[in-house]
Amino acid sequence: MIRFEDVSVTYEGAAEPTVRGVDLAVPEGELVLLVGPSGVGKSTLLGTVSGLVPHFTGGTLRGRVTVAGRDTRTHKPRELADVVGTVGQDPLSHFVTDTVEDELAYGMESLGLSPDVMRRRVEETLDLLGLADLRDRPIATLSGGQQQRVAIGSVLTPHPEVLVLDEPTSALDPAAAEEVLAVLQRLVHDLGTTVLMAEHRLERVVQYADQVLLLAAPGEAPVLGDPASLMAVSPVYPPVVGLGRLAGWSPLPLTVRDARRGAGALRERLAVTSAGPHDRAPHDRGETPAARPATRWSGLRGRTKTDAPRAAAARVAGLAVRRGRVEALRRVDLTVAAGETVALMGRNGAGKSTLLSTLVGLLEPAAGSVRVDGAVPHRTGPRELIRHVGLVPQEPRDLLYADTVAAECAAADHDAAADPGTCRALVSELLPGITDDTHPRDLSEGQRLTLALAVVLTARPPLLLLDEPTRGLDYAAKARLVTLLRGLAAEGHAIVLATHDVELAAELAHRVAILADGEIVADGPTPEIVVSSPSFAPQTTKILAPQKWLTVTEVREALDAGDGAA
Incomplete structure (x- = not known):
């Protein structure tokens, strides 16, 4: 053909x-x-x-x-x-x-x-x-x-x-x-x-x-x-293949069903490791300053129930938003603490992008209240709002207008009052090999999205919003993005990302909030939410159930710890 x-x-x-x-x-x-x-x-x-x-x-x-x-x-x-x-x-x-x-x-x-x-x-x-x-x-x-x-x-x-x-x-x-x-x-x-x-x-x-x-x-x-x-x-492969490579399975499984059939011995090894799933921290997820008491599901390193919560970077109460005749959001309550990463998940059209747009002031609430770093987004001017919140949209063309990568970075440094070269350094970290004279339209969809992320991050806003941030990214680029976002969260930046990427949520998010028909129907620590969901559970969880592992990295670290103890 x-x-x-x-x-x-x-x-x-x-x-x-x-x-x-x-x-x-x-x-x-x-x-x-x-x-x-x-x-x-x-x-x-x-x-x-x-x-x-x-x-x-x-x-x-x-x-x-x-x-x-x-x-x-x-x-x-x-x-x-x-x-x-x-x-x-x-x-x-x-x-x-x-x-x-x-x-x-x-x-x-x-x-x-x-x-x-x-x-x-x-x-x-x-x-x-x-x-x-x-x-x-x-x-x-x-x-x-x-x-x-x-x-x-x-x-x-x-x-x-x-x-x-x-x-x-x-x-x-x-x-x-x-x-x-x-x-x-x-x-x-x-x-x-x-x-x-x-x-x-x-x-x-x-x-x-x-x-x-x-x-x-x-x-x-x-x-x-x-x-x-x-x-x-x-060089790129899904988690089921990564788990198969780690465990030495042959033939290599490509489906959760085939992997489960061969996972008995791996489950036995994991059952006797010194640390079980979520008794230890997810890989480098770091502490979350959640604005409510932590539970045993938190997967947090060194945090107790008596730890004092930090101030909220964003607080949404009783929010309703209409888009024309459609009630896109209703009765939404959400608090995001400084340093916390929250994944918004749910089917297409559930209201995830609408919530992000409201947090960045693009939409005005029909009811309820929204505060971001002390500001009311829809009543705050763009030059002031950039100091409080930044949004990386699904369509990077909405942010990119210059003829070269260098010009985009120079404009981002100027708008954010950042040191010259700040944006370019971020681009080099996220997109190695991209030259200054490259036109943004000559980049792939994933590369344009990453450039837009670097432009927004130049202002280092206390609240960072990302709409489908891994769309078009391969696994290596996603890993670099996760490392960057973890570093920002560790510095105290709050991150809210709307995503359909269950593997990203498992790897990065402290909390998951699931929206359906404009309402939040579930909100809690990531393991608690995704493990119980057939739609949003990552591949590692499905393969190793009833044990509650989220990522291949968690499994690798547990096996290494068990081998070291032995």
Whole structure:
């Protein structure tokens, strides 16, 4: 179905090709997962299949890419539209109409399908992706995850032979991601659709892959092969693989079910270690100055129930927020202490982003009160508010407007009255290898998000808000982000992050608050909340239950401690 013949792509001004030596074939009716660190060329390789590279991106394509017999060098994307459906990292750049139903129909209209066929396929797709209740909604009013589902649906309705998906589940909650992946499975197995997908959250998708295309380093020729074999050598891998590597399991498991079958001996070793789960601190999570008494679940180092709480960095009481005719939040109470990290979780559209927007003053409460570091956000001017709170939004373009990374950093230093070079130092820490003259639009989605984070952190606000901060980040970049955020929390910064990344919450958050339909339905220490949730439990917890371990790092440290004691 897809054939790469000695393909390389070199962008203008680049000293080396972004991808090179691609010589392989993707058969019909298979789901192939592209795996590799950020910046190795996964998006570029996907773009060569849809024709976006080089027709829209520029650069030089050498070799030949054919899809269903059509050469992408001589067929522009519009001439491949009936064969290839593409969803990029940014769903907003994909939309051409205003409402959900119109967007689902647009691609079929362009292909000249009959109204009867269009109506039937729209209804099928609305049901498949759980979008029926949103059919008449303006796309601009949807949450990021809802927009992602609409973007995926819009390329499903024309029934293409090939689907090219770049981070398709990055903005979806766990349940919605499972629904989308189940749909892709049906397309592959029942209709013979070929799916080529890049995804950093491998814990969600690797078990569904028929083959893995591993891009281990920039410029290296990719390797196509069996998922388990390539996961054994891949520089990026999900927690289930990390646990399998740690325990020495062979064959290497890719699913929680397979890992549980082989985890008996590991559970026995962990049961006799000197420290059980949550009798010791989660890896470097550090002390949390929670504004209420700690419990045995806190996972805190050296804290007792008599420790005095610190002042609240944010306090929300009886909050209600309306967005048009929709009551987005109601009866929300939340207190975040200085130095505490709180993860907001819940399905798409639950109100997570609305709560963050209210905390940063973008929305005015309809009822209740909001105070951030002593300020009332919606009544405080931007120049003053930046000293109290900073928000890294889902869409980094909202913060990035300069032509180069250096200019963005200089502007951030000026706005925050920080020492020159402060922002650039943060960028170097989070995005090593990015040069000063790089244009933000030439960065990947994850890299732009990280640059926006550095811009906000330059002001060192007492309260830091992050909306889906790991979207588009590989595991190494996520680890650097976790280290940075832990350091900020240790210095007394309060952090609130809205996330669908259960592994991030397990690794970083002191507390988890779960929202549903605009209300907080659960709020407590991270282990207490996520261990009991089938949707929000991390892979390590699912594998080692009934023991309550959260991360591979916790398990590794416990085993090392047990070996040392022995």
